[in-house]
Amino acid sequence: MSPRDQGLLLPDHASLVVHGRDQPGIVAVVASVLARHGANIVALDQHSDDPAGGAFFQRTVFHLANYAACHPLLEQELDAALAEDFDLEWRFTDLSVPKRVAIFASKSDHCLLDLIWRQRRGELPMTISMVVSNHPDMAEDVRGFGIPFFLVPTQDKAAAEAEHLRLLQGNVDLVVLARYMQILSSPFLEALGVPVINIHHSFLPAFIGAAPYRKAKERGVKLIGATAHYVTEDLDEGPIIEQDVVRASHRDSAAELARRGADVERQVLSRAVLWHCQDRVILHDRQTIVF
Numbered sequence: 001m002s003p004r005d006q007g008l009l010l011p012d013h014a015s016l017v018v019h020g021r022d023q024p025g026i027v028a029v030v031a032s033v034l035a036r037h038g039a040n041i042v043a044l045d046q047h048s049d050d051p052a053g054g055a056f057f058q059r060t061v062f063h064l065a066n067y068a069a070c071h072p073l074l075e076q077e078l079d080a081a082l083a084e085d086f087d088l089e090w091r092f093t094d095l096s097v098p099k100r101v102a103i104f105a106s107k108s109d110h111c112l113l114d115l116i117w118r119q120r121r122g123e124l125p126m127t128i129s130m131v132v133s134n135h136p137d138m139a140e141d142v143r144g145f146g147i148p149f150f151l152v153p154t155q156d157k158a159a160a161e162a163e164h165l166r167l168l169q170g171n172v173d174l175v176v177l178a179r180y181m182q183i184l185s186s187p188f189l190e191a192l193g194v195p196v197i198n199i200h201h202s203f204l205p206a207f208i209g210a211a212p213y214r215k216a217k218e219r220g221v222k223l224i225g226a227t228a229h230y231v232t233e234d235l236d237e238g239p240i241i242e243q244d245v246v247r248a249s250h251r252d253s254a255a256e257l258a259r260r261g262a263d264v265e266r267q268v269l270s271r272a273v274l275w276h277c278q279d280r281v282i283l284h285d286r287q288t289i290v291f
């Protein structure tokens, strides 16, 4: 079943995300601009953290025949309507177009194969442009799905990131780190210019960095978890998109924790990637609002 069959890619539908300083009139102005263009709002969600001038967030999904052709004029009109009297940022996203995604992996296969499998089943409105890895382990599996696989060793980090940029720039809308065990440099993230989502195999902020399951075993935790977050220069401290947990006990070895944690990692990462591809995630002050 394709993403379109599953209602994840919507012909002639778009989302409009608006966020910034809250004040009266925002909803009315947005709705009137859309209505003037014949757009029919099919879903709307919003949040204010303080109606007296705090932060305002809104996601609207609307149907508009021939949206792609109407989009430029719609943008102009919304800009004219909001720019003078409001302190807001906004973006349109064409919900009929899948996101182009590059997946980075190292040796672990579960998150990588889960994303490939869900994409092939039409559960994720995205295409997989390529897989990039610093190990050859997954090459045969990935190429078996007809997906380009690029082995980029990371002994020379600068050379690796230069190759990553050559492969990625202009070709992807999103990078997903599916248990990719290399730290991305700040200059690389700056040059890349698209969001990066990582799955960290712990319930952040617990156990930042390498080997979280070993650390969890040593700490004797009763819950383990996984966290999907946007990647920033601060290791595992980027804005959290999704998390989940599963119970653990003294009977679980670190290996058993890793085995049980893998299921949580796959669920958390796929939910985060889905919500990002649907333009449901708004960044605000190192946190996210997820509609």
Ligand SMILES: Nc1nc2c(c(=O)[nH]1)N[C@@H](CN(C=O)c1ccc(C(=O)N[C@@H](CCC(=O)O)C(=O)O)cc1)CN2
Pocket (backbone or CB within 6 Å): 177, 180, 181, 182, 183, 184, 185, 186, 198, 199, 200, 201, 209, 210, 230, 231, 232, 233, 234, 235, 236, 237, 238
């Ligand atoms: N700039 C960022 N890069 C990466 C992040 C991030 O949040 N910001 N998340 C990691 C993923 N990760 C845990 O989920 C992780 C991966 C690797 C290590 C680590 O310490 N690895 C090596 C060092 C590798 C290197 O220096 O590049 C090690 O074990 O010593 C910690 C956490 C992905 N990248």
